[in-house]
């Protein structure tokens with residue numbers, strides 16, 4: 001048994017808090033969580049039942065926290081965890097879980113299975129049992145500042161293009177700006193139109209904003225791999241930059257897990273509250289609209305549907321702004337079945353998209369999303385997460401669907417009133 005494995009088991013033991021103990025002891029083995037998980041519904045494989053993904057942690061809990069488990073261990077009736085257990089479960093813990101939170105919504109006794117899987121990942125990653133893709137992404141996030149290896153030089157080059165295309169100037173490191181905005185690497189590399197859109201919207205809405213040269217990356221691979229120390233370091237980078245600039249708000253961009261990481265997990269990770277508030281871009285756009293600071297000119301007559309990113313909606317609590325915004329710029333917004341907090345995951349959250357080994361399984365799981373989209377009868381899917389967008393585009397291509405995917409912020413920017421003469425009075 002390697003020293004690293006022993007450290008992993010010790011870490012797994014440390015993660016079993018009162019909450020997890022109560023979850024394990026209250027499970028009634030009803031199996032309802034299976035029907036909520038796209039990896040189970042799309043494969044029929046019982047190993048993908050959410051609670052089953054927690055067997056190694058459950059074994060340790062029994063042995064350390066129950067009388068029967070302690071006795072069984074003492075008399076040799078229950079063997080300690082072996083490296084093979086971790087090797088066997090690694091795929092279940094990482095490849096077949098996007099931390100989407102859907103299983104937690106249906107458990108009749110209120111077990112937050114997603115929280116439990118995040119905690120289990122802490123033990124697995126410490127033991128070295130994590131996918132290579134996620135290990136690499138986390139290392140790049142710590143060493144370069146971005147899981148995709150995006151550097152400040154690349155960001156500045158993208159901003160120069162944005163300035164050229166919009167005729168607007170984008171400030172970097174502006175002391176005392178109201179808002180500091182973050183981007184996901186995927187936006188910088190694959191969807192720079194998002195950055196262009198917020199530049200145009202913020203200019204129209206008179207928003208005082210800046211970007212930090214020290215912390216522009218929103219994503220947090222430490223959360224995905226399950227390493228709280230790494231996650232805290234990544235959060236701290238943003239917090240330090242925001243506090244140095246003296247901003248009032250940090251804007252989380254169109255990225256799912258970035259939002260839950262910085263808004264909900266962040267203060268616990270660093271052990272203190274922030275001196276600023278975190279706001280999701282959709283919440284800010286909705287506020288600007290409600291305050292009359294941005295207005296729209298016309299609507300698309302193309303029918304559209306919306307894919308709710310799990311971490312923004314189900315785990316993050318941002319449910320209505322996107323609907324109100326969408327109705328402002330689209331004549332015909334068609335909801336998917338199981339929309340909002342019960343929406344189905346794109347299949348690539350929780351680090352699954354960074355894990356090439358999971359590609360085949362992810363493609364199978366996408367069948368749920370394919371059916372959801374096709375049932376709407378609509379050819380345009382709007383979303384608000386760059387990772388979801390990549391996963392949707394991948395799945396659409398693989399399934400040869402005639403579907404277009406766009407970001408909500410871009411759609412908003414397309415219908416924005418930018419001419420000062422057309423701008424309605426702000427009351």
Ligand code: SF4
Pocket residue numbers: 036037038039049050053096097098099100101102103104113114117
């Ligand atoms: S969090 Fe989502 S992907 Fe993970 S086990 Fe639960 S339902 Fe399945």
Ligand code: SF4
Pocket residue numbers: 026027028029030031032033034051106107108109110111113
């Ligand atoms: S839904 Fe809840 S109670 Fe039922 S098997 Fe899953 S974790 Fe246990």
